[in-house]
Amino acid sequence: MKIGIIGIPRSGKTSLFNAVTRGSAIVGSYSAANEPNIGTVQVPDTRLDALAEIYTPKKTTYAEIQWVDYPYAGIGSSGIDQQLMQSLGELDVLVHVVRSFADASVPHDQGSVDTDRDIGILELELQFSDLELIEKRVTRIESEMRSVKTAERSELERHQKLLNKMKSHLEEGSNLRTLEMAETEIQEVKHYNFVTLIPELLVINIGEDQLGEVEGIIETINNEHGNRGRAIVLICAKVEAELSTMNLDEALEFRSELGLTGEPPLNNAIAITYDMLGLHSFLTAGEDECRAWPIQKGLTAPQAAGKIHSDLERGFIRVEVASYEELILAGSMAELKKQGKLRTEGKQYIVEDGDVMNVLFNV
Incomplete structure (x- = not known):
């Protein structure tokens, strides 16, 4: 999975990048020549940790997320860089960081902190980028229709109509992710890599x-900016960046001192991202490796097996499935089987989150 972080200068996006990657990227550098900061991190999974304690495998493999912190230059400060926009369009999730904190030592480019205004600044640039892309394609279609055969013309006209519907939506100041579109239409325009069609995590x-004001702030932001394809979370990137440099015990103590309870916001953000993309994970466990496999919800057992290796999908016979919770209670797969709780499922089985699977196949 690839997640991109964007935000206007001094929004704290690089601090967020450092927090999620435990990195040390320089903050406050906005040169147009800047290259993106890139870091790959493992997705925390306590289920995998518990399985590793049972099996003591040679290696434990977590799902991974690649985080990319993009410079603001090329998005809005000096005009739209279409090469950068193309790169953004290839992301799985767009993380838009917006500043809500006041700090005299970090002056705001606009002279004041205004969350609503700042959300609009960058969203408008992204809409302009998609609009420009559509207008260029529509112009080419109009040119192509002068020379194509009648049978081909009808297909071009249908595609042009779809693009014009998207164009009108953007001109109304809305992102494409909020436009009612059939799945076939989404697939039809997927190759354009429209930025505003990507699921967005708005990080305040x-x-x-x-x-101490989290609930009130998030309610206000949700009322003003909550829409389909966008989730909203509140994070203090400065605190999270500090916590990322501490060991687990120190971080827990620091959180307690600040009165922070519940799931760490960065872990929560990852969970929200999975939900936005319709993902969950099945697990495999053994003495060689314990591993988490992210897949789309709704996949059948053979399709999930294909994520491990194409041979497993091609030669799929059946799959042995253990509920993670029942396996942990039993203490071993052998004990679970003795209790009659190890299930055998066929090709139509829909894989559930947390299934521990052993695929039987023949090629």
Whole structure:
């Protein structure tokens, strides 16, 4: 999975990048020559940790996310860089960091902190980029229709109509992810890599003095900016970046001192991202390796097996399935089988989140 972080200068996007990757990228550098910061991190999974304790495998393999922190230059500061936009369009999720904290030592480019305004600044640039792409394609279609055969013309006209519907939606100031589109239409335009069609995680970067106001802030933001294809979370990137440099015990103690309870917001953001993309994970476990396999919800057992290796899907016979919870309670696969709780499923079985699977196949 590839997630891109964007935001206007001094929004805290690089601090967020450092927090999620445990990195040390320089913050506050906005040169047009900047290259993106890139880091790959493992997705925390306590289920995998528990399986590793039972099997003591040679290796434990977590799902991974590649995070990319893009410079603001090329998005809005000096005009739209279509090469950068193409790169953004290839992302699985777009993380838009917006500043809510006030700090005199970090002056805002606009002279004041205004979350609503700042959300609009960058969203408008992304809409312009998609609009420009559509207008160029529509112009080419009009040229192509002058020379194509009648049978081919009808297909071009249908595609042009779809693009014009998207164009009108963008001109109304809306992102493409909020446009009612059939799945076939989404697949038809997927190759364009429209930026505003990508699921978006809107991260409101709050200050330490706002940690006690989270519920009120998120309700306000949701009322104003919540829409389909967008999720909203509040994170204090400065605190999270500090926590990322500590060991687990120190981080827990620091969280307690700040009155922070529940799931860490970065872990919560990953969970929300999985949900936005319709993903969950099945698990494989053994003495060689324990591993988490992210897949689309709704996949059948053979399709899931194909994520491990194409031979497993091609030669699929059946799959042995253990519920993660029942396996942990039993203590071993052998004990679970003795209890009659190890299931055998066929080709129509829909894989559930947390299934521990052993695929039987023949090629």
